[in-house]
Amino acid sequence: MRHGSAVGAEGASPRAASFQEMWAELLPIGRSSASGGYRRHAWTSADAECRAWFQEQAEARGLAYEVDRNGNQWAWLGDPADGDAVVTGSHLDSVPDGGAFDGPLGVVSAFAALDELRFRNATFDRPLGIVNFGDEEGARFGLACVGSRLAAGQLTVEQAHLLTDGDGISLPKAMAAAGHDPDAIGADPERLARIGAFVELHVEQGRALDLSGDQVGIASSIWPHGRWRFDFRGEANHAGTTRLVDRRDPMPTYAETVLAARREAELAGAVATFGKISVEPNGVNAIPSLVRGWLDSRAPGQEALDTVLAGITRAAREYADAHGIDLDVARESFTPVVEFDHALRDELGRLLGRDTGLTVPVLGTGAGHDAGILSGSVPTAMLFVRNPTGVSHSPAESATEDDCVAGVRALADVLEGLTRR
Ligand code: GLV
Ligand code: MN
Ligand code: MN
Numbered sequence: 203m204r205h206g207s208a209v210g211a212e213g214a215s216p217r218a219a220s221f222q223e224m225w226a227e228l229l230p231i232g233r234s235s236a237s238g239g240y241r242r243h244a245w246t247s248a249d250a251e252c253r254a255w256f257q258e259q260a261e262a263r264g265l266a267y268e269v270d271r272n273g274n275q276w277a278w279l280g281d282p283a284d285g286d287a288v289v290t291g292s293h294l295d296s297v298p299d300g301g302a303f304d305g306p307l308g309v310v311s312a313f314a315a316l317d318e319l320r321f322r323n324a325t326f327d328r329p330l331g332i333v334n335f336g337d338e339e340g341a342r343f344g345l346a347c348v349g350s351r352l353a354a355g356q357l358t359v360e361q362a363h364l365l366t367d368g369d370g371i372s373l374p375k376a377m378a379a380a381g382h383d384p385d386a387i388g389a390d391p392e393r394l395a396r397i398g399a400f401v402e403l404h405v406e407q408g409r410a411l412d413l414s415g416d417q418v419g420i421a422s423s424i425w426p427h428g429r430w431r432f433d434f435r436g437e438a439n440h441a442g443t444t445r446l447v448d449r450r451d452p453m454p455t456y457a458e459t460v461l462a463a464r465r466e467a468e469l470a471g472a473v474a475t476f477g478k479i480s481v482e483p484n485g486v487n488a489i490p491s492l493v494r495g496w497l498d499s500r501a502p503g504q505e506a507l508d509t510v511l512a513g514i515t516r517a518a519r520e521y522a523d524a525h526g527i528d529l530d531v532a533r534e535s536f537t538p539v540v541e542f543d544h545a546l547r548d549e550l551g552r553l554l555g556r557d558t559g560l561t562v563p564v565l566g567t568g569a570g571h572d573a574g575i576l577s578g579s580v581p582t583a584m585l586f587v588r589n590p591t592g593v594s595h596s597p598a599e600s601a602t603e604d605d606c607v608a609g610v611r612a613l614a615d616v617l618e619g620l621t622r623r
Contacts, residue, residue: 217610220317222603224310228255228294229302239299239597244337244348245273245376252294252306256334259313265332270393271386272352273336273377279316280329286398287329288620290315290613293338293349293572300339301599303405307587307606309334311403315614322614327623328398335572342367342376344429344496345535350572354579355389362387368480394579399546399620402573403585403613405601409592410565417608419563420550421542421584424574426507427500428536432459432518435528438483438491449489450526453481455518456493462517463497466510472501473568474510496534500568504539540574543581550583553619554612569594585612 232240232248242248253275260267260277268276280287292308312332319326336349343365351357363384365373374384406412411419434452460476467474475498482492497514501507515531522529547564554562565586573582587609593599601609 215318216321217314217318217614218603218607221310221314221607221610224259224313225306225606228252228306228310231255232296234299237299237597240296240302241298242294242296242300243298243339243342244295245342245373245380245382249295250380253334256294256309260332263313263316269382270353270390271388272349272390273382273387274349274353275334275336277313277332278329279331280326282329282331282393282396284329285396287331287396288617289331289333289397289400290403290617291331291333291335292402292404293335295337295339295341297339297341297595299597300341300595301405301593301597303587303589303599303601304407304594305338305404307405307601307609308403311587311606311610311613314610315617318610318614319618322618324618324621326621328621329396330617330621331397338572340535343373346429346570347537347572347575348373350575352387353390353394354575355391356575356578359388391579394576397576397580400573400576400580400582401546401550401585401613401616401620402571402582403587403609404569404571405594405599406565406586406589407567407569407592407594408565409589411563411586411588412590412592414563416563417588417605418554418612419565419586419588420547420554421567421573421586422547422564423542423566424537424540424570425500425502425566425568426504426537426539427498427568427570428507429534430497430499430511431530431532431534432456432495432497433528433530433532434459434493434495434518434522435530436489436491436493436526439489441487441489444489451489452493452522452527453490455521455525455527455529456495458521459495459514459518463499463510463514466513466517467499467501469513470501470506470510472499472506472510474499474514502566537570537574540577542573542577542583546581546583549620550585550616553616556615556619585609585616 340346436450
């Protein structure tokens with residue numbers, strides 16, 4: 203269906219203006235002039251600017267603003283202590299040189315949807331919350347969805363305290379430097395128990411909506427996915443004087459492992475990516491002593507993901523053993539398959555099709571989200587907004603303004619329906 207494409211026809215609605223104004227304010231924050239991409243990493247100055255923006259938006263709308271023990275930001279209309287709250291939102295942090303939409307689209311659309319509902323004189327029988335989850339991408343400390351994982355008890359305080367960034371700065375230290383008490387972090391079951399439904403709007407990170415010709419879709423599930431660290435250890439030596447037969451060079455073993463990842467993923471209908479690597483001593487004329495590569499792999503089902511991992515690890519070990527390389531493989535994070543709440547998903551479909559009678563497409567995704575983490579504790583759903591190229595985690599990520607505004611309208615329709623008893 204074409205949801206809300208008649209933006210001009212409803213020119214009196216504030217949804218487009220409110221969206222544009224917020225979007226323009228956020229746009230310069232954390233943007234690299236060199237790449238045009240965003241570097242809004244957790245607990246950095248760019249992150250602080252985004253968080254200040256969120257607080258301003260909450261206060262400008264007379265919402266009760268709070269930061270929870272894990273650094274997630276909340277803005278409330280009504281008292282969350284009443285329970286059965288409807289919450290929407292997403293995240294404001296980015297991957298290295300990320301796009302403008304992944305995360306911020308959900309937060310900006312949340313505020314714009316509230317503006318739209320106030321314009322409609324909507325009545326709210328349930329508390330309505332807007333959230334910005336901290337450190338969703340895990341770009342700095344390596345683990346995705348730290349804010350929501352901590353809240354949901356899927357990351358222990360001890361595990362969180364062990365996380366460090368590329369400069370060796372620990373998560374607690376970074377939090378403290380940004381003015382957040384790291385000793386306060388931990389599971390927050392009471393807060394989550396007050397939420398009756400969480401709906402995250404997100405830019406689509408594929409082309410399903412573009413291909414079907416729809417502006418908005420509903421999520422069905424998230425593929426199981428995880429991150430693994432592969433350490434290949436050899437021996438540093440002179441690049442000019444060490445005979446090939448005498449070398450213990452971990453780089454070819456790493457390269458074979460990358461090729462195996464591609465092969466295994468293809469065979470299983472999965473995906474596997476080595477997107478980050480570090481090399482020691484990292485000299486042009488030195489054989490490396492260590493190649494550390496991080497694998498991100500995802501599959502439609504657990505069995506396929508297990509098969510991919512087993513195949514990659516087997517190939518890496520065989521090549522490592524044959525070339526005198528020591529190999530360690532460590533799983534750094536894992537998120538099992540997420541099947542979003544069926545009743546809530548159907549309710550979203552009903553609310554979005556109410557005026558048009560049309561069916562909204564329901565799609566699965568290989569991308570991780572805070573909604574996936576929360577789905578173990580709270581009925582959770584997601585809306586996707588069309589991405590004409592499907593490109594994401596890149597400065598080229600895009601969505602048209604018309605589609606973004608259609609997303610705001612869809613979210614407003616959903617929130618209006620859900621907050622009315
Ligand atoms: C988050 O965007 C992820 O899917 O890695
Ligand atoms: Mn992302
Ligand atoms: Mn995201």
